[in-house]
Amino acid sequence: MTAHTPRILTDAETSLLDAYVAAGNTNAARDAAIAQLKDNGLPTRRVEAFHYTDLRALLKAGYSVASRPTEELAKTVGAQFPRLVTGASVQHFRDGHFFDFGEALPKGATVVAELPEAKPLGGNEDATALINTAFAQDGLTLSIAEGAEIEQTIGLAYAHTGSANTIAAQRFAINAAANSTSTIVYRAVGLEDVQYLSSSVVDLDIADGATVTFTMSIEEGNLAQRLGRLNVSLGNGAKLNLFILNVGGKLVRQEVNFDVVGENVDLNISGVNLIGGESHIDVTSRITHHTPNTNSTETFRNVATGRGRGVFQGQINVRQAAQLTDARMACNTLLLSDDCDFSAKPELEIFADDVQCAHGATVTDLEDSYMFYLMARGISETNARRMLIKAFVAEIVEDLEDKGLAEGLEGRIDTWMEKHV
Amino acid sequence: MLEIKNLHVRIEEDGTEIIKGLNLSVAAGEVAAIMGPNGSGKSTLSYVLSGKEDYEVTEGSITYNGQDLLELDVAERAAAGVFLAFQYPVEIPGVPTMTFLKEAMNAQRKERGEAELTTPDFIKRVRAAAGDLKIDFNMLKRPVNVGFSGGEKKRAEILQMSLLEPKLCILDETDSGLDIDALKIVSDGVNHLRDPNRAVIVITHYQRLLDHIVPDSVHVLSNGQIVKSGDKSLAIELEEKGYADIIAAAA
Numbered sequence: 249m250t251a252h253t254p255r256i257l258t259d260a261e262t263s264l265l266d267a268y269v270a271a272g273n274t275n276a277a278r279d280a281a282i283a284q285l286k287d288n289g290l291p292t293r294r295v296e297a298f299h300y301t302d303l304r305a306l307l308k309a310g311y312s313v314a315s316r317p318t319e320e321l322a323k324t325v326g327a328q329f330p331r332l333v334t335g336a337s338v339q340h341f342r343d344g345h346f347f348d349f350g351e352a353l354p355k356g357a358t359v360v361a362e363l364p365e366a367k368p369l370g371g372n373e374d375a376t377a378l379i380n381t382a383f384a385q386d387g388l389t390l391s392i393a394e395g396a397e398i399e400q401t402i403g404l405a406y407a408h409t410g411s412a413n414t415i416a417a418q419r420f421a422i423n424a425a426a427n428s429t430s431t432i433v434y435r436a437v438g439l440e441d442v443q444y445l446s447s448s449v450v451d452l453d454i455a456d457g458a459t460v461t462f463t464m465s466i467e468e469g470n471l472a473q474r475l476g477r478l479n480v481s482l483g484n485g486a487k488l489n490l491f492i493l494n495v496g497g498k499l500v501r502q503e504v505n506f507d508v509v510g511e512n513v514d515l516n517i518s519g520v521n522l523i524g525g526e527s528h529i530d531v532t533s534r535i536t537h538h539t540p541n542t543n544s545t546e547t548f549r550n551v552a553t554g555r556g557r558g559v560f561q562g563q564i565n566v567r568q569a570a571q572l573t574d575a576r577m578a579c580n581t582l583l584l585s586d587d588c589d590f591s592a593k594p595e596l597e598i599f600a601d602d603v604q605c606a607h608g609a610t611v612t613d614l615e616d617s618y619m620f621y622l623m624a625r626g627i628s629e630t631n632a633r634r635m636l637i638k639a640f641v642a643e644i645v646e647d648l649e650d651k652g653l654a655e656g657l658e659g660r661i662d663t664w665m666e667k668h669v
Numbered sequence: 670m671l672e673i674k675n676l677h678v679r680i681e682e683d684g685t686e687i688i689k690g691l692n693l694s695v696a697a698g699e700v701a702a703i704m705g706p707n708g709s710g711k712s713t714l715s716y717v718l719s720g721k722e723d724y725e726v727t728e729g730s731i732t733y734n735g736q737d738l739l740e741l742d743v744a745e746r747a748a749a750g751v752f753l754a755f756q757y758p759v760e761i762p763g764v765p766t767m768t769f770l771k772e773a774m775n776a777q778r779k780e781r782g783e784a785e786l787t788t789p790d791f792i793k794r795v796r797a798a799a800g801d802l803k804i805d806f807n808m809l810k811r812p813v814n815v816g817f818s819g820g821e822k823k824r825a826e827i828l829q830m831s832l833l834e835p836k837l838c839i840l841d842e843t844d845s846g847l848d849i850d851a852l853k854i855v856s857d858g859v860n861h862l863r864d865p866n867r868a869v870i871v872i873t874h875y876q877r878l879l880d881h882i883v884p885d886s887v888h889v890l891s892n893g894q895i896v897k898s899g900d901k902s903l904a905i906e907l908e909e910k911g912y913a914d915i916i917a918a919a920a
Contacts, residue, residue: 616722621759621813624719625773625829626747626780635772639763639812 314414332656338403356396484510523556524668689893705890748780750836856881
């Protein structure tokens, strides 16, 4: 039977199509993306990459594309989120729109504040990126010059200013040229108690011999829905240290895709997901080793409580040519309440015969003997829990080379614990 | 200070009764030794006093300075001045010792309505106490008890005790795993804390510790009850004759 039955669109799908028409910001690529969404719909659990995040069921209806906020509002809202690091040079976005606040870039870095081209996309497995292609309002391309060794942290900061039921979509391209060194912090924040849809795609290209330290601090508002993707390509001898913090958001889907296309690549990924309240946080990672002699490590520490639901999907593909790949993945989770849950799924596809791939996942509650020991010294149950949670995630955060940034991130973790533990 | 009456305790999980009608009173300023064979209920008694959850009190009472101790949770008891020096101090990866000490000292100060310690004041106190116990200050930069030797862990327990200045100290086999020099240091640490307003319960298998920490009273615990009480000479008698005779005579 090949009879084609027209699919009935859900409210969320229909309203995305309506929002696209209403925005009137069209071109061939956008049209193609919206046509794909219309034809295939949003992914359900039957699409393997969305097995634990049924986007068709979870995505809310009624969004429209956010207009440009006033400069005054852009500044006022920004000021509500103290910076994670001092001394950084930051590029600002509000509700998907670029704002030039005149922060001088360090030598060796240039920015072109135009929407970079979107990458070609597949079926509804790519829904996250399709939505970004269709709706992206603004973006920029950050280039790090060949051989540049930049010490100053470069920031890409996005804030949602609180206009309810709006889509804010931005796209960034980062090109780290050969033999350059740079430190980049990407941060997404939003106001509490406002429903909005945040869409973000980052294409990070790390050329031969370049080193990038990239941190993503994703701190969306408690009612926010976020669809984010990071695509990374690594050339010969490239090195990436990536850290991801997820704290907040009602629905957060963050995809991280890595193509290791050069040899002798060193890829280190770590992250902390704090999942409380009604949050649904999904980090889906895909590492593809195309070439021989490369290393990747991936470590996530997750804390789930309240009615939080967490997801980690870690795919490692080792292509036939990728001999001597060494890939290691670990996912450790604290489950702190009866109503929270966490799903961890490793997927290894190995076509080369001389490789090492390891994966492991653990799930625990706080250790009773630790709790007793701390409380036997007068530390209250709440504070004892916080100390142990902090210890669990601090092992990852403390590994960050930038101690100032680590402190900033720990501050965010403390704030989260004050609310949820 | 401490009045235990007809205490019955069982293990919550399987219902095994460990303490079977124990009576004990310890006055302020007193050092009471509790001795007894393996499995007599010594460690259970220390856990019940400090409030560990795995035990259920089915009968009897524990009154501490006029207060029903069983009403309080673990942290509240500690804040009220009950301190257990663990037989097996717990290693807690990821929690720096200094952070732990500061949190503990300030939690108790807060409970007593005192101001939090400033960082310099805190460090000064820890340095002084560590010096007395011959603890290398650098050791305290490590996570709680992680990588400490057996003797270092016991000294760290006494360090905590001296910093927290409890009213009722319970030493659960603090002598186990200590060499002679460490035993002396730990005993000196405890003796230093002897005070007319402070009671100490020393739980031990051996008389040796009591040569250093001379008790005011000695109690023999057997099968969940105190079967004999006496002064320090009772400990010497036990060392000579063993538990079997004393327990048989008491039965």
